Amino acid sequence: MNIEIKKNSKFSNLVNFSQNHEERVHRWFKIKEGYSKELVFAIIKQLDVKEGYIVDFFNGSGTTSLAAKEIGYKYYGFEINPFLHLLSVVKITDYNKNDIKNIISTKKFILSDYTKVKKVNNIKLSILEKVFRENLDNILKVRTIILGIKSKKIRNFFIIALVSILEDVGYSKKDGNGLKYPKNKQAKEFVSKFSAQTDLMLDDIIKNNKKNIKKSRVILADSRNIPKRYINEIKNETSLIIFSPPYANCFDYSEVYKLELWLSDYIKEYKDLSVVRKQSLSSHLNKHLKDYNDYDLLINDIEKLKQKKLWSKKIPSMLNGYFFDMEEVLKNAFNILKKGGHCVIIVGNSAYGGHIIKTDVILSKIGLRLGFSKVEINIARKLRASSQQAKLFKNGEALRESVIIMTK
Ligand SMILES: C[S@@+](CC[C@H](N)C(=O)[O-])C[C@H]1O[C@@H](n2cnc3c(N)ncnc32)[C@H](O)[C@@H]1O
Structure with a gap:
């Protein structure tokens, strides 16, 4: 089965959070790694989603959940960072x-x-x-x-x-x-x-007079290991999954949000941070990374990286861990989706030693392997690479941010 790859400028302004800056409730906290609520609306419209749960496995500041609430859909969000979880809960709460x-x-x-x-x-x-x-x-x-x-x-x-x-x-x-x-x-x-x-x-x-549809919620949980009771609630009731995972770019959200984590009283000792890190996706180097075998869809990339000078020896291990983790998440996605439902992923590619890791293509291949019947990659926009990386790219190469649409 082929993966269709196309440019789709419709999404280019929607894959970042800045359009939410003036939006009620969304504007309480400007999350750099978020997308706009209009992206969620555009996807619901394009895919003609009419009913069922909308689920976000990487809930962050709650953009998807809040968008679903605004238009009267049931939703479930999963997030491991306790500050971002609390932020979402406070945003989606009904106040009398x-x-x-x-x-x-x-x-x-x-x-x-x-x-x-x-x-x-x-x-x-x-x-x-x-x-x-x-x-x-x-x-x-x-x-x-x-x-x-x-x-x-x-x-x-x-x-x-x-x-x-x-x-x-x-x-x-x-x-x-x-x-x-x-x-x-x-x-x-x-x-x-x-x-x-x-x-x-x-x-x-x-x-804001919108009220939650019964049973909607945001849960503090690791999307790779979602407790069964939640899976049972949304299994075969989910029409749309939409999420943006951490990119494979070494950013550690527990480090970026450390002030918020400590001041909101979730972190009381330095060792508490390692609990959040342990549950986080292997997208950064601050967590203990297992001794992974090479992920089969990544073998060629790992071979290329072996010939490059990397700024950390742990990068190949992190990348292997990243795709093993994302496979677990995608298995959960496939499991809970109704037949004909969609899993939409907003993700950026990354580069090490001038070699581009095509995260969008690898995730699409995993999706097909898990049984999704159709996968398309919509290239939303170019991503700026660090000047060190950009210097190493071959003619015309660039990083990109894509909207992957998988259909069950
Ligand atoms: C790119 S952000 C999502 C931003 C969100 N779309 C928004 O608009 O606010 C990715 C999120 O995934 C969370 N995350 C990382 N590993 C996770 C895991 N294993 N399970 C659930 N959430 C995780 C991070 O804490 C972060 O909030």
Whole structure:
């Protein structure tokens, strides 16, 4: 069976998050690795999806789940990063009038009482002073009050209000695989930014009158190993799976989101990070990588990489792990989809030593092997490679981001 590969510029502006920046609720946190809700709508329209669950195996900040909620579809999302999971849960929650009253009075209480906090809940992350400087004291005081809020629903709302503004009130910036400290970075005053963020979130939930369809949810779970009870719930009830996995580009989400993980109180010790890493896809070098055999569809690439000078010896092992992992995810996808249902993957290729790993083609081949009857690769746009990699590409070669559509 052939894989159809074509350019499809319709998707080029939709495969990044920037179109969500002005969208209610989506705009609470700008996730660089996300896509736009309009991509989900475009795919639902193109594939004529009418009913059944919409599932996202790499839920991230919840774009798919929120889009499904907006148009009245049932959804399930799976995510292993506890901060991103919480962010999605707070975004998709239905808030009633009582919750809103509660949020308004709690905000007043936080802003009037934080200065009275004598003893703050400390955080062991060593870079806090460097990141937050003059804002740190107030951040810790406000955080201490928030962590003491009794109602989980209200506490979670405020945790997200706090951790979603950390980049605005600090001197660090997410950049590639971690935090950088640009010289000209300005930090906003924390208390007024926190107050404004709470108002923005409140306004969005007041104006958003969409309600969840019964049984929709976002779950903290590893998509390679989804507990049976969830599989049973959505098996043969799923019409569309849409997700963007981490790319095979060495980015470690637990490193990129470490401030949010520590400040939301999910990470209390450095060793807690290894739990998140262990569950994450083998797309980065910070997790313990097994001694994998070469993945059969990757053997030629691994041979080529052996002749290159790579910046880490672990890269071939990571790539093998990546495709073994994605095979597990795709098995789950095939298993839960209805006959005629679709699995749509937004993914970028990557390069090492100037050699391009065609992730979109390899995932498509895995899909066909698992039994998908039709697979097409829609090339959405070119991706910028690092200047080191780009120098090594042969004539005209480039990285790309694709929308793969597999049909069961
Ligand atoms: C590219 S992001 C998804 C962004 C999402 N589409 C959005 O718009 O917000 C990939 C996500 O996969 C998550 N992830 C990594 N390994 C995972 C696993 N084994 N199971 C579930 N989620 C995982 C990461 O934490 C990250 O949030």
